Amino acid sequence: MREIRVDLGAIRANYQKLKSITSGKVMAVVKANAYGHGMLEVAKALEQVGVDALGVADLGEALELRKAGISSRLMCWILDPExxxxxxxxxxxxxxxxxxxxxxxxxxxxxxxxxxDTGLGRNGFSTLDWDRLFSALAGTEVQGIFSHLSNTSVSDDLKQKSSFEKALAKAAEHGVRIVERHLAASAAAISYPDFHYDMIRTGIAIYGLNPFEDRELEMRLVPAMRVSAKLANVKRVPAGQGVSYGYRYVTERETTLGVVPFGYGEGMPRISEGYEVALGGRLYPVVGRVAMDQFVVDFGDAPAVIGDEVVIFGPGLDGELGAQELGLSAKSINYEVVTRIGGRAPRHYLG
Ligand SMILES: Cc1ncc(COP(=O)(O)O)c(C=O)c1O
Incomplete structure (x- = not known):
């Protein structure tokens, strides 16, 4: 009834594409269930192409990968105080x-x-602590020094890079040996080759999605996730028919409504009224409130029947219907859309 199709071949190809733009290493970020794509499956697929390293947030995620037999380099960066x-x-x-x-x-x-912390103000040692930090590490070797960008503007990114350089210089002053320096996630990896240092840490781009909210992605990446569901009900209704909770949509004329069994329980944003889904390559609007288990589509006079597949988003439909468009309809971003997709919908893997 519902399907999240994940193309592991696309994920491997995106990884190779990112490898081709840098002389350093590529860490593939697979945290949060690989942004909803399935952490173990994605990690195994990337291991087949000799991924340089995998990145997750929690130690628990890293341990889960090790328990599943993943032997690639593995790093995590949000540590439970306990x-x-x-x-x-x-x-x-x-x-x-x-x-x-x-x-x-x-x-x-x-x-x-x-x-x-070179400016993002989240995790990382504050600039105020750098002297104490590098004194404590004096004469030792660390595997890496890293930071994360805010993606606020080019000038803010450059300020963060210059702050990162200051940290590296301070480490050198104290005789701290660094094996790897890394700063760029997907956006900076694609935009600024001189931010690559020894490794880039790419998440969203591995999944073929655009890290930029305000511009098209020029690099050719392949979106790996396609989400669809089969119509659970289709019926003709008269003019004046209210649709879903609160009757936020009322039909203006006789029309065909279809029930798509994919609700906010599966990660369909509740506020995505007006977003268009595809049936047979044509687009039709989501009407009325998205509910926990379902939403309704107005097909007009198109010949929809029970069991027809409706594509909610995915590649291959003229660049429309991406996770980015669904994100926009929900005042959000593609990252949040794919990461929340799941619920009762099973993932099927290609490649
Ligand atoms: C520290 C760190 N590095 C890299 C990434 C990957 O970011 P992106 O998905 O934008 O490539 C993240 C994701 O939030 C992160 O927290």
């Missing part, structure tokens, strides 16, 4: 370290990447 960090060394998981407490509770020999 976590036993010694498991990281035991399972060869590299840690992104953002606090002095974390630094002090590490098992000797754990591979760490020091996160420096």
């Amino acid at each position: 976590a036993d960090l010694s498991v990281a060394k035991e399972h060869d998981i590299e840690l992104g370290v953002s606090t002095f407490d974390q630094l002090e509770s590490l098992e000797p020999g754990t591979k760490i990447h020091i996160k420096v």
Whole structure:
């Protein structure tokens, strides 16, 4: 009845494409269930092409990957204050370290990447702590120093890069040896080759989606997720028919309504009234409130029948119907749309 189709071949091809634009390594970011695409399946698919490294947020995600037999390099960067960090060394998981407490509770020999806050104001050591930090690390070797950009504007990105350079210089002053420096996620990896350093950390681009909200993606990537459902009911209704909770839509004339069994329980945004889905290559509007299990489409006089497949988003429809368009209809972004997709809808894998 519902299907999330994930093309692992597209994910591998996107990874190779990103490899081709950089002389350094590519970390594929598979956190949050690989942005809704299925963490284990995506990690296994990328391992087949010798992925340089995989990135996740939580230690729990990293452990899940190791338990599933993933042997690629693995890094995580949001650490539970109560976590036993010694498991990281035991399972060869590299840690992104953002606090002095974390630094002090590490098992000797754990591979760490020091996160420096160069402007985003989230995780990472504040500039005010850099002297203390690099004094504490003086004369040691760390696997990495990294930071994350705010993607606010070109000038803000450049400011962050210059702040990152200051952190690297301070580390050098204190004799801290750094194996890898990394700063760019998908947007900067695509826009600025001189932000690549030794590794780029790409998430959204691996899934073939556009990291930019305000411009088209020039790089040819292939969206990996296609979401569809089969019409559970189709009926002719008269003019004046109210549709869904609150009657936010009332038919103006006799028309054909179809019920798509894909609701906010599956990650369809509740406010996406007016978004258009595809039936037989043509687009039709979602009308009335999206509910937990379903939404309604007005097909006019088109010949829709029960069991017909409606594509909610996916590649191959003239560039329309992307996760980005669905995100826009919900005042959100493609990242949130794909990450929330799931619920009762099974994932089927191609390639
Ligand atoms: C630290 C870090 N690096 C890289 C990424 C990947 O970002 P993107 O999906 O924009 O490539 C994320 C995602 O939020 C992140 O938190």
